[in-house]
Amino acid sequence: MEFRTMDITLRSGKNLNDVNLFRKMAVYAVVWISGGDRIPKQKTRTPTDHGGTNPTWNFPMEFKVDEAALQLNRLTLKFKLVCEQSSSRDDKVVGELSVPIKELLDSPATPDADGNKFFTYQVRKPSGRPKGELNFTCKFSEKMADASAEEMNEYVLAVELKKKIDSALELGKNAIGIGKSGASKLMKYGLARLGSGLGKKKREFGRAWHKFTDGVGQNKEEDYQPVRPNPTQTQTPDTKWATSGFSRILAKRGL
Structure with missing residues (x-):
């Protein structure tokens, strides 16, 4: 099986949906890959940032990507932004974002000196309406062959x-x-x-x-x-x- 590593650094959010009425939001992000069935599910959570509607994380994460599923455009990178409450049961979803991973791989964006491409995508509220932006960088390794x-x-x-x-x-x-x-x-x-x-x-x-x-x-x-x-x-x-x-x-x- 051929695969790649995908390095994501979740940088920041801007003008996100404010789900708190009386105090500044504390926001964390949950990131995972949807689609494909040959690699175990991978999910990562960022630390909580207390920047309100403009959080900053600069949080790196690494995923393994099945090359065959990637080329068939079956893999999606998912982001869920959540406002932390005093009880985790009361945490509120701020917004979500889904990006086809092949779109990131094929992007014509110019990489920086380390090979990272910078992306900005619009975040959607739970209602589906757009509100705010999410900024992150992405870098793919070369294909690695014959991993069982x-x-x-x-x-x-x-x-x-x-x-x-x-x-x-x-x-x-x-x-x-x-x-x-x-x-x-x-x-x-x-x-x-x-x-x-x-x-x-x-x-x-x-x-x-x-x-x-x-x-x-x-x-x-x-x-x-x-x-x-x-x-x-x-x-x-x-x-x-x-x-x-x-x-x-x-x-x-x-x-």
Whole structure:
């Protein structure tokens, strides 16, 4: 199977639909590829920006693209812009955007020195009416040949795992009011949850984990080994707070 990598950097939004009446919007974006069936689903979420109707993310993301589906124009890059509320259940959709990936590949836009092409597209409100713009850059690699479906699955799993671990570590580092010990416990529980959450994919997870840790250097496998916590182990109040706190954060962030 032939494939390419597609590097997207979501830059900013402009004059977006304001779904908050009394306070400035805090907006994040969810990005994924629709169409095709030979590569596992890939979905990425940006951090939340508090710039109101003109958010700025400058958030990089990488996707694997099936070359055959790409050339047949079966793949679509999807963006959903969401206004974050105090409860994730109350998050409001600001707008959406769908772009055929072949349109990005074939675009005559002049790339910059790094090979990135700059794009601006109109965002549509949930009603379908246009409101605001979304700016991003896109760069494709050359075609890569003869990757098996199994190898592709392992690669995508490794990439998704790295994203989730990075998010878990960032949440732990940014924890306020729980102290160094509490933050450490919170992060370890989060990594354990990510590992055990793969369920029946233990073998695939093992391969992906080794791909992730190989050559990284500072991320040692022995430091972040994801193991399900022992349910019979006595928990201190600190540990209970950290585990329950991490569960709430993961649920809110959709991790």
